[in-house]
Amino acid sequence: MSNFMAYKGTQTIDFTVADSAPLILFLGENGHGKTTIQRACKWALYGSVVEKKEVISIDKLVNRKALQEASGAEVDTSVQFDWEDDENTYSLTRSFKTTNSIAQPPKVVLRINNQNPEPEKAVNTIVNRILPKEISHFFFFDGETQDDFDRMASATGSADYIKRQIEATLSIPAVKSAIATLMTRKNQESIAIEKANKQNAKISEDTKKLNQIREESVALSAEIATREESLHSVGVRINEIEQKFHNLSETQALMRDIEEVRATRKLLERDHRQKKEDLRDLLALHPWIPLAGKLHSLQQNLEREMETARQTSAARYSLEEKARQLKDVLEGQPCPVCGTKSSEGTDQVAKQLHHIQIEISNLSVGEPIDNSASRLQKFPLFNFSESAWEMARNLLKEVEGIGADLAIANQSARDLDAKLEALGAVNVQDLLASLNALHEDKNQLIQALSDYRNDAKIKQSEIDKLQNSIGKGLPPSERYVFELLAYLSLLFEVTLSAYRSAVREKVQDYASKTFLKIISDQKYVGLQITDNFGVELLLPDGKSDPLKSTGQGKVSAIALVSGLIHTAMDEGFILMDTPFVSLDMGHRAAVCKWATESGFRVSLFMHSGEFEWGRDRAQFGDAVGRVYRITRIDDNESTVTEGTSV
Amino acid sequence: MGAKAPMTKSNVAESYEILLTAIQHEHERLKKDPEGQPVSVVDVSPADIKALIDAIWKDRNESEEVRTRTFEIALQELLVKHQEAKG
Numbered sequence: 001m002s003n004f005m006a007y008k009g010t011q012t013i014d015f016t017v018a019d020s021a022p023l024i025l026f027l028g029e030n031g032h033g034k035t036t037i038q039r040a041c042k043w044a045l046y047g048s049v050v051e052k053k054e055v056i057s058i059d060k061l062v063n064r065k066a067l068q069e070a071s072g073a074e075v076d077t078s079v080q081f082d083w084e085d086d087e088n089t090y091s092l093t094r095s096f097k098t099t100n101s102i103a104q105p106p107k108v109v110l111r112i113n114n115q116n117p118e119p120e121k122a123v124n125t126i127v128n129r130i131l132p133k134e135i136s137h138f139f140f141f142d143g144e145t146q147d148d149f150d151r152m153a154s155a156t157g158s159a160d161y162i163k164r165q166i167e168a169t170l171s172i173p174a175v176k177s178a179i180a181t182l183m184t185r186k187n188q189e190s191i192a193i194e195k196a197n198k199q200n201a202k203i204s205e206d207t208k209k210l211n212q213i214r215e216e217s218v219a220l221s222a223e224i225a226t227r228e229e230s231l232h233s234v235g236v237r238i239n240e241i242e243q244k245f246h247n248l249s250e251t252q253a254l255m256r257d258i259e260e261v262r263a264t265r266k267l268l269e270r271d272h273r274q275k276k277e278d279l280r281d282l283l284a285l286h287p288w289i290p291l292a293g294k295l296h297s298l299q300q301n302l303e304r305e306m307e308t309a310r311q312t313s314a315a316r317y318s319l320e321e322k323a324r325q326l327k328d329v330l331e332g333q334p335c336p337v338c339g340t341k342s343s344e345g346t347d348q349v350a351k352q353l354h355h356i357q358i359e360i361s362n363l364s365v366g367e368p369i370d371n372s373a374s375r376l377q378k379f380p381l382f383n384f385s386e387s388a389w390e391m392a393r394n395l396l397k398e399v400e401g402i403g404a405d406l407a408i409a410n411q412s413a414r415d416l417d418a419k420l421e422a423l424g425a426v427n428v429q430d431l432l433a434s435l436n437a438l439h440e441d442k443n444q445l446i447q448a449l450s451d452y453r454n455d456a457k458i459k460q461s462e463i464d465k466l467q468n469s470i471g472k473g474l475p476p477s478e479r480y481v482f483e484l485l486a487y488l489s490l491l492f493e494v495t496l497s498a499y500r501s502a503v504r505e506k507v508q509d510y511a512s513k514t515f516l517k518i519i520s521d522q523k524y525v526g527l528q529i530t531d532n533f534g535v536e537l538l539l540p541d542g543k544s545d546p547l548k549s550t551g552q553g554k555v556s557a558i559a560l561v562s563g564l565i566h567t568a569m570d571e572g573f574i575l576m577d578t579p580f581v582s583l584d585m586g587h588r589a590a591v592c593k594w595a596t597e598s599g600f601r602v603s604l605f606m607h608s609g610e611f612e613w614g615r616d617r618a619q620f621g622d623a624v625g626r627v628y629r630i631t632r633i634d635d636n637e638s639t640v641t642e643g644t645s646v
Numbered sequence: 647m648g649a650k651a652p653m654t655k656s657n658v659a660e661s662y663e664i665l666l667t668a669i670q671h672e673h674e675r676l677k678k679d680p681e682g683q684p685v686s687v688v689d690v691s692p693a694d695i696k697a698l699i700d701a702i703w704k705d706r707n708e709s710e711e712v713r714t715r716t717f718e719i720a721l722q723e724l725l726v727k728h729q730e731a732k733g
Binding site: 125128129132170171173174175177178180181182185480481484485487488490491492494495498499502503506567 | 661664665668669671672673676689690695698701702703705706707708710713714717718721724725728729732
């Protein structure tokens with residue numbers, strides 16, 4: 001591959017392995033480029049790559065990084081696919097150039113045995129002869145094919161898919177074409193005979209009847225075609241709805257979450273409303289609450305002032321008492337303690353008195369106690385209370401807390417709505433109703449088709465009789481071609497039915513063998529492809545169980561693909577993308593064992609969630625021929641290297 | 647230079663054999679019970695049938711137009727051969 005999708009520059013993958021070690025492992029995480037390798041193979045072979053039923057446009061096949069680094073210069077994108085069969089070697093290269101982000105039409109070159117290139121127009125025919133596109137998804141078993149098979153194995157509504165694949169694989173459309181040709185020729189001969197017999201009265205009468213019945217038959221065919229078209233449309237619609245149901249469990253879980261969030265939000269809104277009303281009532285009762293902080297601070301200040309004033313007053317009184325006593329001593333009054341008079345130490349007393357007087361003068365005058373007390377007494381007048389304020393604060397906290405929870409719930413609701421929208425906002429009830437209605441339509445159409453087909457058979461039988469009758473009016477040599485064609489038509493029709501049954505049995509036989517190798521539940525003896533091409537699990541008593549688990553579905557899908565490949569080809573390869581998802585360890589080991597013993601060259605593309613080299617390699621024994629590591633260098637560049645080291 | 651891959655021959659030989667066996671078997675069955683069947687049943691040989699099946703198989707993966715043309719040619723050859731044999 002050169003500059004193909006995630007792979008910048010040239011990457012080479014060698015698929016050659018010894019018969020004794022036929023497995024190739026591709027190890028890499030999701031999004032690193034595992035699927036791209038399959039896409040490269042498909043693009044080289046068939047010239048298109050499909051993703052989610054849409055063809056990927058060519059400008060998306062070129063590596064973006066190479067394009068950026070080229071800065072407008074030409075970038076070559078190509079995939080070369082080399083292979084060989086018993087007789088020849090083939091080298092197929094598909095390429096295109098991109099200049100200034102504009103991709104040129106791709107070219108394809110096929111060389112057989114290194115000779116000159118085959119004519120470009122013949123390449124698709126040659127490739128299809130070797131590896132038919134319609135069966136290619138059996139060996140390029142990628143995620144999308146796997147999804148299709150998982151669904152087809154688990155939903156009878158998708159069984160038509162299996163039928164189409166089996167029939168396409170076994171060239172049944174080609175046999176049908178042949179039958180149609182025979183019928184056309186037979187009718188042409190019949191018409192020619194009619195013309196030749198137009199003079200014959202009896203034959204004329206028969207011819208008249210024949211024309212009438214033929215018209216009725218044509219009308220019936222038209223009815224059948226219309227019903228088949230309707231049935232196909234209904235099938236497509238059912239598949240679409242089943243696809244939506246694929247996301248159903250996720251959607252249902254999401255809708256449950258949304259319901260829960262909505263219920264929580266409702267409760268929160270109710271609480272929020274209630275608390276706000278309580279707060280409003282409290283404010284009506286205590287209009288001062290908005291100023292409560294200031295009032296509280298004022299009250300505390302006043303109380304502090306009163307306390308300070310009280311303390312100052314007490315200190316002043318004590319100092320003044322001391323000063324008065326010292327004055328008395330200075331004025332010759334006896335000492336109030338010892339009762340004596342003394343002139344000694346007068347200076348010291350005077351000094352002490354002076355200090356006390358300074359202390360008294362330093363004492364602040366402050367607010368008179370009476371003033372503060374008077375102001376404090378006014379607080380009860382407007383019902384100021386600490387408890388009411390406390391209650392208001394608590395209510396406010398609750399309102400804010402509930403408001404925050406409500407905001408979170410609203411955000412969750414928005415997130416969940418966005419997720420639901422991303423999932424396509426499946427309306428389960430509507431979907432179920434549509435699905436039921438469609439199944440009813442389908443059943444009615446199947447019944448109508450069956451009736452019409454029976455009518456058509458009857459008409460055809462009448463036509464045959466009349467044609468024979470008319471033909472017998474002619475000499476044997478003239479009606480010979482008609483009789484020959486009539487016989488061949490009959491022979492091919494009965495053969496088609498026998499061939500279909502034989503093929504179905506063959507696919508079922510191979511699928512059952514694979515299924516039994518992989519499945520751990522010993523109660524089953526095989527797989528059964530039902531008359532309408534659904535898949536069921538066969539019990540020893542000949543009865544059958546429907547598929548019950550994802551694991552059973554996965555194993556059945558692998559078994560069916562194995563059966564189809566075995567039926568379609570003698571030898572070959574399979575590229576399986578993430579085959580172990582939804583399988584437990586036991587079934588993984590069984591799939592590994594099947595892969596090693598299948599007789600195919602199996603390439604398994606796996607991520608670390610399903611396979612770890614150190615832990616799981618023993619499951620493959622010595623059957624691993626090559627191991628490739630797929631690594632992403634950045635968003636626009638991956639690389640694939642051989643070897644087990646990271 | 648790319649890689650060499652062991653490749654399927656896309657051989658549906660076994661299916662071809664199943665189809666051929668089925669048609670020869672049905673042909674034998676119809677021959678054994680010819681009541682109501684055209685006399686020409688006996689004129690169709692296993693080789694005639696094989697020629698028609700081969701024509702179907704040869705272009706089975708081609709378009710319907712190509713398939714039909716190939717089959718018509720084989721059928722025409724068979725019809726001419728039988729008409730000539732009848733004189």
